[in-house]
Amino acid sequence: MPKIAVFGCGYWGKNHVRTLAELGALACVVDRDENLAKEIAAKHGVEVRDAQSVFTDPAIDAITMALPAQHHAETARQAFAAGKHVFAEKPIALDVADAQSMVDAAQKANRVFMSGHILCHHNAFRAILKLIKDGALGDIKYVQSHRLGFGKFHNKFDAVWDLAPHDLSLILSVAGASPTHVDAVPVSVTDGQTDCAHIHLAFDNDMKGHVFVSRHSAYVERRFSVIGTKASVVWDDMEQDWNKKVTLHKHDVARDNDVWHFAKEDGESIPCQAGMALTDELQHFIDCIRDNRQPLTDGRQGLEVVKILNLAVG
Structure with a gap:
């Protein structure tokens, strides 16, 4: 079972934490709000970690990100550089250049990159x-x-x-x-x-x-x-x-x-x-990591959504 760290324990991220714990894949949680992170981690019996310790830990295979979208790109690039697979909630970024850089980094690292298009x-x-x-x-x-x-x-x-x-x-x-x-x-x-x-x-x-x-x-x-x-x-x-x-x-x-x-x-x-749907979505992410296959909602679909959003309203 791949071990997955959750970045962001807020409104939607806490659902990632709960679901991955139920699936037996939760490794740890990361959040800037230390008190929130400790509260969420204690509920599921895992550690609170900082980002760099996750990136350097070979026992952690992947991360999911439910962060403010402006922080997704830099976090994802660091994760891919460290050999981690990445799941990014929607939208994966706020501008096309950042979204493209995430897709490129995933391809270069030969890692799974999945967009959180739950429906x-x-x-x-x-x-x-x-x-x-x-x-x-x-x-x-x-x-x-x-x-x-x-x-x-x-x-x-x-x-x-x-x-x-x-x-x-x-x-x-x-x-x-x-x-x-x-x-x-x-x-x-x-x-x-x-x-x-x-x-x-x-x-x-x-x-x-x-x-x-x-x-x-x-x-x-x-x-x-x-x-x-x-x-x-x-x-x-x-x-x-x-x-x-x-x-x-x-x-x-x-x-x-x-x-x-x-x-x-x-x-x-x-x-x-x-x-x-969230359980099925995160199980699909786990299966793609295990089988080394492309997700149904891959990073390229996330990039395409960002392109359309920028064309629609900027």
């Missing part, structure tokens, strides 16, 4: 990918994703940087390619930061994508849709019943002598196995 490891999304692979949707023409709610507000992150990486990683996984065109309409409601935004993507295969994110919405929506020539599939992540999260809608649209004919069948629920 790509969700069982509902896996069900969607299977439908696409099986040809149930026909040719994919359009993908749209809505992520709306009230809050959170950050000093460093606007709504696009905080929310859109989830949706962009899903769309990139469906497309299997980088977009050829990115356009965005950002809107500020509060203090000049982007609170809502529409992001439009175009791909070489004639597929289009649309992301709508908002941290200033009075209602909550987490909905991802893929539209094909034969059917559409909708993932409603607010649905609590796992057997109803994903719905397939078969349809037929045709034109005969300038007259449109269209029909849509009742939605068919696609059963999904209940699961914990």
